[in-house]
Amino acid sequence: MIKDKIKTSKPQEKSQRARKSEVTRKRILDASAELFGEQGYFATTLRQIAKRAKIDAGSIYYYFDSKDEILDEVMEIGIRAVADAVKEAVDALPDTTTNREKLEAATKAHLNTLLKFNAYTSANIAIFAQVSSEAQNRNRKLRQDYAAYWHELFDAAQKSGEISPTTDLSLVRLFLLGSINWSMQWYDPKKKSIDELALSFCEMMFDGISGANTEC
Amino acid sequence: MIKDKIKTSKPQEKSQRARKSEVTRKRILDASAELFGEQGYFATTLRQIAKRAKIDAGSIYYYFDSKDEILDEVMEIGIRAVADAVKEAVDALPDTTTNREKLEAATKAHLNTLLKFNAYTSANIAIFAQVSSEAQNRNRKLRQDYAAYWHELFDAAQKSGEISPTTDLSLVRLFLLGSINWSMQWYDPKKKSIDELALSFCEMMFDGISGANTEC
Amino acid sequence: MIKDKIKTSKPQEKSQRARKSEVTRKRILDASAELFGEQGYFATTLRQIAKRAKIDAGSIYYYFDSKDEILDEVMEIGIRAVADAVKEAVDALPDTTTNREKLEAATKAHLNTLLKFNAYTSANIAIFAQVSSEAQNRNRKLRQDYAAYWHELFDAAQKSGEISPTTDLSLVRLFLLGSINWSMQWYDPKKKSIDELALSFCEMMFDGISGANTEC
Amino acid sequence: MIKDKIKTSKPQEKSQRARKSEVTRKRILDASAELFGEQGYFATTLRQIAKRAKIDAGSIYYYFDSKDEILDEVMEIGIRAVADAVKEAVDALPDTTTNREKLEAATKAHLNTLLKFNAYTSANIAIFAQVSSEAQNRNRKLRQDYAAYWHELFDAAQKSGEISPTTDLSLVRLFLLGSINWSMQWYDPKKKSIDELALSFCEMMFDGISGANTEC
DNA sequence: AATGAATGAGCGTTCATTCAT
DNA sequence: TATGAATGAACGCTCATTCAT
Numbered sequence: 001m002i003k004d005k006i007k008t009s010k011p012q013e014k015s016q017r018a019r020k021s022e023v024t025r026k027r028i029l030d031a032s033a034e035l036f037g038e039q040g041y042f043a044t045t046l047r048q049i050a051k052r053a054k055i056d057a058g059s060i061y062y063y064f065d066s067k068d069e070i071l072d073e074v075m076e077i078g079i080r081a082v083a084d085a086v087k088e089a090v091d092a093l094p095d096t097t098t099n100r101e102k103l104e105a106a107t108k109a110h111l112n113t114l115l116k117f118n119a120y121t122s123a124n125i126a127i128f129a130q131v132s133s134e135a136q137n138r139n140r141k142l143r144q145d146y147a148a149y150w151h152e153l154f155d156a157a158q159k160s161g162e163i164s165p166t167t168d169l170s171l172v173r174l175f176l177l178g179s180i181n182w183s184m185q186w187y188d189p190k191k192k193s194i195d196e197l198a199l200s201f202c203e204m205m206f207d208g209i210s211g212a213n214t215e216c
Numbered sequence: 217m218i219k220d221k222i223k224t225s226k227p228q229e230k231s232q233r234a235r236k237s238e239v240t241r242k243r244i245l246d247a248s249a250e251l252f253g254e255q256g257y258f259a260t261t262l263r264q265i266a267k268r269a270k271i272d273a274g275s276i277y278y279y280f281d282s283k284d285e286i287l288d289e290v291m292e293i294g295i296r297a298v299a300d301a302v303k304e305a306v307d308a309l310p311d312t313t314t315n316r317e318k319l320e321a322a323t324k325a326h327l328n329t330l331l332k333f334n335a336y337t338s339a340n341i342a343i344f345a346q347v348s349s350e351a352q353n354r355n356r357k358l359r360q361d362y363a364a365y366w367h368e369l370f371d372a373a374q375k376s377g378e379i380s381p382t383t384d385l386s387l388v389r390l391f392l393l394g395s396i397n398w399s400m401q402w403y404d405p406k407k408k409s410i411d412e413l414a415l416s417f418c419e420m421m422f423d424g425i426s427g428a429n430t431e432c
Numbered sequence: 433m434i435k436d437k438i439k440t441s442k443p444q445e446k447s448q449r450a451r452k453s454e455v456t457r458k459r460i461l462d463a464s465a466e467l468f469g470e471q472g473y474f475a476t477t478l479r480q481i482a483k484r485a486k487i488d489a490g491s492i493y494y495y496f497d498s499k500d501e502i503l504d505e506v507m508e509i510g511i512r513a514v515a516d517a518v519k520e521a522v523d524a525l526p527d528t529t530t531n532r533e534k535l536e537a538a539t540k541a542h543l544n545t546l547l548k549f550n551a552y553t554s555a556n557i558a559i560f561a562q563v564s565s566e567a568q569n570r571n572r573k574l575r576q577d578y579a580a581y582w583h584e585l586f587d588a589a590q591k592s593g594e595i596s597p598t599t600d601l602s603l604v605r606l607f608l609l610g611s612i613n614w615s616m617q618w619y620d621p622k623k624k625s626i627d628e629l630a631l632s633f634c635e636m637m638f639d640g641i642s643g644a645n646t647e648c
Numbered sequence: 649m650i651k652d653k654i655k656t657s658k659p660q661e662k663s664q665r666a667r668k669s670e671v672t673r674k675r676i677l678d679a680s681a682e683l684f685g686e687q688g689y690f691a692t693t694l695r696q697i698a699k700r701a702k703i704d705a706g707s708i709y710y711y712f713d714s715k716d717e718i719l720d721e722v723m724e725i726g727i728r729a730v731a732d733a734v735k736e737a738v739d740a741l742p743d744t745t746t747n748r749e750k751l752e753a754a755t756k757a758h759l760n761t762l763l764k765f766n767a768y769t770s771a772n773i774a775i776f777a778q779v780s781s782e783a784q785n786r787n788r789k790l791r792q793d794y795a796a797y798w799h800e801l802f803d804a805a806q807k808s809g810e811i812s813p814t815t816d817l818s819l820v821r822l823f824l825l826g827s828i829n830w831s832m833q834w835y836d837p838k839k840k841s842i843d844e845l846a847l848s849f850c851e852m853m854f855d856g857i858s859g860a861n862t863e864c
Numbered sequence: 865a866a867t868g869a870a871t872g873a874g875c876g877t878t879c880a881t882t883c884a885t
Numbered sequence: 886t887a888t889g890a891a892t893g894a895a896c897g898c899t900c901a902t903t904c905a906t
């Protein structure tokens with residue numbers, strides 16, 4: 001809708017109007033992401049979204065064609081946000097970084113985005129399973145791309161010998177990301193920092209918890 | 217409601233009426249558990265439940281006071297079901313069984329209940345995060361008991377030296393159960409059996425994936 | 433919906449419930465027909481219908497799946513009502529009746545149904561042109577049947593010599609029924625009785641208004 | 649609104665502004681007339697009108713105070729258009745023309761305006777019965793003037809003996825114009841030309857369809 | 865033990881309208 | 886001269902719930 005019009009205006013000098021419009025649009029999306037994450041998609045009403053975005057419920061339809069369209073955009077932003085955060089974190093590391101360290105950085109970034117910084121990502125992870133399969137499918141490509149990026153990280157670690165050659169990389173990825181995503185349901189910032197948690201996760205995954213290890 | 221009446225009747229010779237009533241009641245709960253698991257709590261309507269239970273929507277209120285009461289009972293049954301299955305599986309093991317083997321058996325039992333046998337458990341795990349905090353609280357005690365049971369298993373393993381003494385047992389429990397529960401979102405029975413999956417999870421947790429291990 | 437259930441119940445002894453249900457259903461249809469005729473389809477709201485039918489707006493959906501379904505049923509009843517009234521009127525005539533007299537009787541019956549007796553017929557004639565083409569199509573078959581019946585009447589009159597052999601019967605039918613239907617927009621019962629009006633219409637159609645006729 | 653301003657500006661040299669304004673205003677009216685005719689008044693939204701007129705929905709309010717005001721103007725233009733067309737057609741006839749021929753010319757002109765040339769007239773005839781009685785009343789005076797003009801034509805024909813002295817002229821006028829207006833609902837240009845149709849109508853009205861006529 | 869009828873609050877959505885720019 | 890943003894009332898419709906039978 002409006003989005004298109006804004007993008008076609010000259011980039012260097014956006015009118016005040018266009019800027020205000022963008023701000024309102026973002027307020028709606030922000031409110032939606034928060035509420036979807038807190039209550040789920042179906043339990044969230046457009047009137048709640050409108051109230052939190054400080055506009056009238058009818059006005060939402062100036063920016064979006066339907067509640068479903070909001071959902072799609074929230075979910076898309078959510079996946080892009082983690083993916084970007086993770087890639088950025090990994091890219092920022094020096095060349096000398098080991099692959100295990102890269103995976104640790106990725107885990108930290110994912111966990112921080114999910115638990116602290118990004119309501120869109122929380123919403124995506126929280127509600128994906130409960131929305132219609134159509135809505136899921138619209139988000140699937142981005143999720144697969146993100147999974148593929150993690151696979152590369154794991155693959156590099158295996159190739160360099162940091163992960164045992166017999167390890168099923170797909171399974172271990174699902175194992176790690178499952179744990180991470182599930183932490184949404186129990187994480188309490190008062191008890192442990194997010195970065196510590198991420199490192200603990202990686203340590204468990206890499207070294208295991210077996211008491212026999214120490215016998216080496 | 218009816219539930220109470222049934223319990224006060226003599227246990228050995230239930231009238232046919234009472235038995236039929238129980239059957240209908242169970243049909244409603246079964247239908248609810250299935251639908252909650254498939255679609256979520258809010259997306260499921262009482263009419264859908266009634267249809268699947270083959271009764272009239274109004275009749276549900278003969279057995280339950282509200283949709284929320286159905287939710288509570290489904291969730292309770294769900295947690296009890298996994299807890300029972302896990303305990304039974306562990307209890308059935310011979311005395312010579314190692315603690316690691318007990319944890320493996322527990323994992324298999326949890327995973328089988330969740331992914332194959334019990335719609336109530338699937339529903340519980342799938343919808344817990346999306347229902348009201350009141351409903352969550354009503355289920356919390358049972359969940360804590362179940363967590364405590366797992367903790368015992370981990371604790372015994374640590375005491376026996378099978379788990380390193382520095383391991384944070386609470387964290388590792390959340391790590392393992394998070395992975396397991398999350399598998400609901402991606403598990404495909406055509407690719408791997410549930411028991412194999414359970415063993416893979418335990419192996420990763422105990423032994424880790426590090427390539428350095430092999431250097432011992 | 434409900435309609436089906438009622439029909440499957442034993443015809444000889446309808447329960448009080450079923451009868452009450454039928455009454456409510458009819459109240460909704462009656463109210464709809466009246467309002468559609470008075471205000472048009474789009475200007476009529478379900479809340480107005482509910483108010484006139486003395487039920488709650490939501491209750492309408494116990495009997496009908498949508499506003500459109502009400503429309504369909506109102507339109508169907510409307511056409512059937514005129515068709516039945518016209519056929520009955522013609523059938524009631526003795527064998528000695530001329531074809532012109534039959535056409536006069538048909539005209540009277542149509543006009544009375546439209547202007548006096550049947551809100552459904554008024555609604556049908558008034559709103560047909562303004563509803564969606566889908567709704568029109570659903571009503572089309574019945575309208576064609578009704579038109580065919582009129583055609584038979586005209587055809588018989590032409591065959592018997594009461595109508596000139598060169599007359600285009602389709603056109604004259606449209607001419608007559610157009611005039612009749614249009615009378616909805618101007619007819620005032622205080623000025624002329626419906627039966628008189630019908631006869632005037634037929635006289636004009638048969639004999640024309642030309643002053644030259646009298647010269648015969 | 650703007651209309652007034654335009655009229656007060658000097659007629660011979662309208663500013664370009666004023667002219668552009670008039671053009672836009674006409675675009676809105678044209679779009680409205682078309683849509684009202686196609687879909688009815690209530691089914692037509694201001695956004696549809698705006699889209700067809702290639703302006704923004706809000707801009708309509710620069711030219712009109714309300715949707716109802718557009719309706720009034722469309723309806724007024726519609727009646728004036730037929731009235732003018734009919735009068736022009738009759739005035740163009742030579743002095744030797746018979747009154748019947750004048751009525752035929754009037755019928756042709758009305759029918760052509762309605763079915764071919766003028767969206768405003770189509771809209772007026774199509775939607776008059778469905779708009780509020782207030783809106784109808786605002787259009788009534790013009791309609792009565794137009795009816796009076798037809799009455800004059802009929803009256804002259806009766807006075808000259810071309811119409812039988814016993815004919816109820818008001819009724820015959822309603823009869824003819826009803827048929828004509830109703831033809832909107834069934835006329836198909838592929839089957840018969842408008843002029844032929846008009847002549848057929850007049851022939852039926854004047855000469856009747858009776859087979860007995862030929863016996864003269 | 866169960867149903868059919870009905871309710872009423874609230875849902876997602878639409879639409880005529882307003883107004884600052 | 887015209888627009889983009891926003892409003893708020895009302896729309897068709899859904900749903901958990903009630904209740905007489």
